[in-house]
Amino acid sequence: MRALEDLGLLGDYAVWFITPSIYIVVTAVTILALGVGALLRDQNIGSIPLTVGLVGSVWAVGAVWWAVWHGLSTSTPLRLWVPVATTGIALGVTALYYWGASFVNITHLRHPLILLAVFGQLWDAAQNLIGVTFLGYSPKLVVTNLVYQATGFSGSTFVLKLVVTVGIVWYLADAKEEMNHTWWWLMTFFIGAIGLPMGVRGSLRMLLGA
Template sequence: MSSHLSKQTVEALPEAGSREWWLVYLLAPIVLGGFAIVLFPSLVYDRFVWQYLWGPVVADAAGRPVVHDGVRAVTGYNIVNTVTYLVAVGYSLPGLRTYLRHLNVTFDARLAYGFAPIIIAGGAMRALEDIGLLGDFSVLFITPTIYLVVTAVAVLALGIGAVARNRGLLSIPGTVGVVGAIWAVGAVGWAFLYGATTTAPLRLWVPVATTGIAFGVTATYYWGTGFSDVATLRHPMLVLAVFGQMWDAAQNIIGVTFLGYSPKMFLTNLIYQATGFVGSTFVLKLLVTGAIVWYLADAKDEMNQTWWWLMTFFIGAIGLPMGVRGSLRMMLGV
């Protein structure tokens, strides 16, 4: 029965790659989620969406636990929203890949480095929300809504870049970089201006230390890979991925060791609590990043290049905003 139903479902779906297929791809999660909430509001919305997804966002904006229909939600990451966000990212990758192909985007290091300022701006905006400077807009810059905002800006920048390229004005990576740089400079500058105008001590040594550690580890990585036969290990995108992850690791070890913070990510905090070792996050990041980078370098010539680009960029894009956010928060004592 189940096999017959599955076969009928597959046959009813439009041809893969058609406009109708993409319409189903985009609307299916919304429609299925909407039906589930209507049919099982207490189970799906109260006990899943509210308690683990939306509730933590509201709690983060409010700065305290919040209650809806008797269900309490607390701020922070948990195993449910962590897995849900990873699944959502995986589901979105085919659509992102098709959009980039439609714009005739070249998947190269220039594009990755063009995106870096937007990613940094996202981390800075998250720090501004932590500080309490965004007012009623704070809910837009809390996980997961901040990812939607940053993605929307990136998608818009790509579209503007395609128009600029077609008119011979500026390349797509250049346009994306300009949009991101304006946003990043504004957000980071706002944080520094706030710090300079408050009575709280401004720990300028924190961003110097975190970026210094990240640059140091990345430089050591680059120097060490010169002794390897795998030339791809020095690919600019892999270097960016290492730097992004090490910036996140650096802000964690500075915060835990010297300022009394604990890791915010669910998995890293779990390992830190289990081991009690202040350098656990740094060591974990170092080992995992090294293994992933080695795999991507080795698989570059065998893997589909678009997928390789997306996977490699994703590794760096996870670390960069965390490094920026943590560094700015600790600099301002938040």
């Protein structure tokens, strides 16, 4: 939705999809999905995770369809190679991480949620890499922009995020047995959740030439 707002596709509704309003909207939708999921679970016809996942998937697919439809209907040239490149880079480096983790005696380094967190952060890093290297963008975050300005290396953000992400998930994987189960899941999910949306947003914006 932030990508749609960036592209000016939300009109008067844009105010609901910028900070801080978007947090209220997402929280409300999440609570609604949790409530519906709980009702379906009690009726033995569904579950909370399935309901939340379905609502999120429909929302995401709808937003992407809206943006692509706008691009096609307005003859906006689509950079189809961008999402292919960003997703491919993120998947490729995540696969290398998975392979490398097999040589380390920490079982949870290859936990599915850890892999999701790594992929999410690397997708964000990949869209930054493509934007800076090929499309003349500059890193948005203060820290990453400072590193880029200091090094002049277009891949500086990617390297920085890769190192930081591996360090964080290494700690989480090593501490899984000692940490509270719920807190571990929340923290690990959070790492992925702050990367995935940025990867989607950046890839979608560049796809549509924004």
